[in-house]
Amino acid sequence: TQLLEQSPQFLSIQExxxxxxxxxxxxxxxxxxxxRQEPGEGPVLLVTVVTGGEVKKLKRLTFQFGDARKDSSxxxxxxxxxxxxxxxxxxxxxxxxRLTFGEGTQLTVNx
Amino acid sequence: DTAVSQTPKYLVTxxxxxxxxxxxxxxxxxxxxxxxxxSKKFLKIMFSYNNKELxxxxxxxxxxxxxxxxxxxxxxxxxxLELGDSAxxxxxxxxxPGQPYINYGYTFGSGTRLTVx
Numbered sequence: 001t002q003l004l005e006q007s008p009q010f011l012s013i014q015e016x017x018x019x020x021x022x023x024x025x026x027x028x029x030x031x032x033x034x035x036r037q038e039p040g041e042g043p044v045l046l047v048t049v050v051t052g053g054e055v056k057k058l059k060r061l062t063f064q065f066g067d068a069r070k071d072s073s074x075x076x077x078x079x080x081x082x083x084x085x086x087x088x089x090x091x092x093x094x095x096x097x098r099l100t101f102g103e104g105t106q107l108t109v110n111x
Numbered sequence: 112d113t114a115v116s117q118t119p120k121y122l123v124t125x126x127x128x129x130x131x132x133x134x135x136x137x138x139x140x141x142x143x144x145x146x147x148x149x150s151k152k153f154l155k156i157m158f159s160y161n162n163k164e165l166x167x168x169x170x171x172x173x174x175x176x177x178x179x180x181x182x183x184x185x186x187x188x189x190x191x192l193e194l195g196d197s198a199x200x201x202x203x204x205x206x207x208p209g210q211p212y213i214n215y216g217y218t219f220g221s222g223t224r225l226t227v228x
Contacts, residue, residue: 033216042115042201042219043154086152098167099217101154 003027004091004102012108013079021074021105023089030094032065032072037086037104079109114138117202117220124192125228132187132223134202142166143185144217145177146201154201160185161207192227199224 004025013019023032031050035043047056049065049072056063060083062075072089086106090099115136124130136143144167145157159167160179174190185202203217 037152041221042203043217044219045216048216088154098156098159104152104154106152 004089004100006087006089006102006105008105009103010106010108012110015080015109015111016078017109019076019079019107021087021089021107022071023073023102024071025091026070027091028069029091030069031092032069033090033092033099034063034072034074035088035090037088038084043086043088076107079107081109081111083107084109114218115202115204115220117200117223119223120221121224121226123226123228126192126194128192129188129190130192130225131189132200132202132225134185134187134220136183136202136204136218138204138218140204140218141182141207142205143179143182144203144205145185145187146203146219148199148201148222150198158185158187189225192225194227197225197227 004023007022011019031048033048034046036046037043047058047063049056049063052067052069054065060077064073076083084107086104088104089102092099117134122130142161144159146154147157148154156169157171158177162182163179176188179185199222201222202220205217206215
């Protein structure tokens with residue numbers, strides 16, 4: 001079974017601060033995704049990273065896939081209250097469409 | 112307009128009852144899933160169907176039975192509900208993986224919050 005560990009589990013910061021969320025595994029993934037989930041809604045896909053070492057930017061969010069494709073990070077610059085939510089990483093195996101989700105990081109950005 | 116729609120949004124029922132949750136997607140995806148999200152927000156896969164065929168069946172009690180009448184619909188029926196079944200259930204859909212092994216990600220419904228009392 002492939003497991004993904006996210007850290008930190010909870011993060012409460014002030015508006016304008018920077019933060020990084022980590023997603024680690026001992027397994028190799030074919031691709032890795034990040035989702036954001038808001039209360040009362042389902043997770044929404046933010047990005048997919050495929051190549052080891054790949055870096056993708058989405059406005060103030062920077063996603064990186066580890067060289068060995070076992071880990072990933074999400075960095076948010078100048079966080080805003082609208083960034084508040086549950087951030088989930090999810091890894092895809094090498095066969096089929098199955099995703100394994102991490103435990104999530106609950107981010108709260110205070111104004 | 113909704114890509115993946117689940118009904119009902121909320122479901123409160125007594126122990127021992129039987130209930131169903133319906134899911135429909137209009138994205139033309141081939142694969143659909145049921146996930147359970149517990150109180151700690153952990154998402155765990157329950158079932159996956161690819162074009163009406165069951166392809167993933169995790170260790171889920173027999174009281175849970177998925178049904179896929181066509182590739183756009185995946186329903187979940189639960190018999191003899193127990194207190195521990197209380198959770199949020201998410202339906203999701205996806206395209207088939209591309210090559211090489213590109214996973215295009217899931218589109219989730221907004222969830223069904225099931226409360227068993």
